[in-house]
Amino acid sequence: MPLDWAYVAVFALVGAVMAVLPLGVVWLLAPRSQYAHKRIPYESGIVPFGEAWSQFHVRYYLFGLAFLLFDIEVIYIYPWAVVLRELGGFALVEMAVFLGVLGVALAYAWKKGALEWA
């Protein structure tokens, strides 16, 4: 089993190296010019002012939090899925209750307008 994940680690490392290699080729082949205006961030031709990392609307956070709270359900649903056949109706009732509560959560978020992009 750890061997499976050793493959994952090696794939990640080899992938990173192979992804960086072309950057090295670019570094060797491509021209480099020192020309300050070239490095100004592109904002449709207008000279940028202020910080790029200024604040954004709270709605991003509302979607983020709804996502996280519905994503953690999978912690419980995946193990349920693999043993459902073995445990039968009891497990099904358990999951119906679990998903029912989360359905209430979704309905609440919906009603409160947390799912509106406004």
Place this chain on the structure above:
Amino acid sequence: MGLGGLLDALWQVEFLRMVVLAAVVFTFLAVGGPLFLVLAERKISAWIQARVGPKHVGPHGILQTVADTVKLLQKESIVPHRADVVLFTAAPVLVAVAALLDWIVIPFAPGVIVRDLNVGILYFAAVSSLTVIGILTGGWASNNKYSLLGGLRSAAQMVSYELPLGFSLLVVATLTGTLSTVRIVEAQPYPAHFYPSVIVAAVVFLIAATAEANRIPFDLPEAEAELVAGYFSEYTPMRFALFQLGEYGALLASSALFTTLFLGGWKGPFALPGVGPVVDGMVWFLLKTYAVVFFLMWVRWTYPRSRIDQLLNVSWKILLPVSMANLLVAGVLVVLG
């Protein structure tokens, strides 16, 4: 003790196998992904819009993307003023690596799979979710307002569609009782299973996968009229190409997973004469995968772009409740036999 003494001989062979396989899959991803798909996309869009498309480089323009790659290698690499150089480079690398890691659990043919992980489809969902971090990081590190805004939008969209996608995987896991991709293929009746919940899950998966790959009608993050080019506005030659590799790699991986979960993977309607089960499986698998890719491209060039509020509504108010209910239906089907 030298390094050779540290690792026994068997381990060395295994390690070599890992490195070679990683290199092979990466090459497949680069060639079968952007190199082929960008060309295919340009040809298909041309065909749909009654144009000619690329035709000068090579016969019928088939070498166009090769020429583009050579061009990209010679282009100057520009890092914006006051950008965070390390993260600016690490972001596209992370996106490309995440796309590569997806392929570990994809079965090409009976026995042709990098590793059949016990937690197969969960693993696929997990490594695909790393892309979001790469996109947010890239958008922030560019020191450009449009890039950051594009990155945030992209992240909001991708996380919204990760949920219905995850629930579709769960429906399949529930019906087959396993998370291993190989066993999911084996458990599927061929040509297709006709459980209604599988069909619903397949449709949800297809919509969500299109959105995850940031494609029209879901390509808001790079709505060029509003946001220049989205999170990769500031990206020039090779770093940009890595984002492309990640994007097309993920598109191809989603199509491959769709084939694996819903279209019977390597199983074909008939055995090809004169080839073994491995070649036969790979041919059918790749045919189906590219058919799914073609379908997604067709959608892209047929529909207009939607607004971000419409797009998030589809995910949260239609796909998510439908897939939660669908999961329970699948559970009932399993318990009743």
Place this chain on the structure above:
Amino acid sequence: MIGPAHYLGVSALLFGLGLYGVLTRRNAVAILMGIELMLNAANINFVAFTKFVDPTFVRGHVAALIVITLAACEAVVGLALVINAYRHLETVNVDQVNLMKG
């Protein structure tokens, strides 16, 4: 041979780092990141005990999964507080958020 002490050692060091972050950071989000490190340290212990002490019912894994769930809930509520504080007080530094002092 890597035994339980190795894992618990890493976990102790990670816990120390997290606690240091919690005690010294001024930014509320940074404090939250310190807490995440401490929770991860606890999880390493749970999972290590499952392998080296008591694999029955994989209790440690269950505990670790519940900790991950609660970590997510805690992050969601904590970050909501951060956003609210930022909107009202225009700071996320906890030593400047002292409305209760009156």
Place this chain on the structure above:
Amino acid sequence: MNAEALAFYALAAMVLVGGFLVVQSRNLVHAAISLVPTLLGVAGLYVLLNAEFVTAIQILIYVGAITVLILFVILLTEGATGLRVRQRNEQVPLALLVCGILVVLFLVVLLRVPWGPPTGPMPAYNPGAVGRSFLMPYVLAFEVTSLVILASLVGAIVVARREG
């Protein structure tokens, strides 16, 4: 030294260096991104401990969701503009002392414990074992977590949206 030890030390280094960057970076975006290698290193340790399901969940939830949310909030509030602000309070020497003593104490204790053999073998199929545990002995915890999720969703929406 065998492959397991090599992997362990590499992962431990990744976790601790990443954790150090998380608490030390002045730039909060860097701190949040340093969480990624730290949490992936912890996931790697879970692999060595045969906890396959927890590993996958660690990557999916911790790295793919919690870190994203933290990044969101940093970008929504101060981002890197916090660079001009002092990031530490006056408790640094005291905190170093407390944490140092605590860690030494932990290490002393765990080196003195006599570790016996485990009470039984690990179940072969990890996700299945977790599922059986959740639905049989720990079914109450399983149901209560759904209520906790509901409660924190309600709380977070109320707190984050309150205007004025």
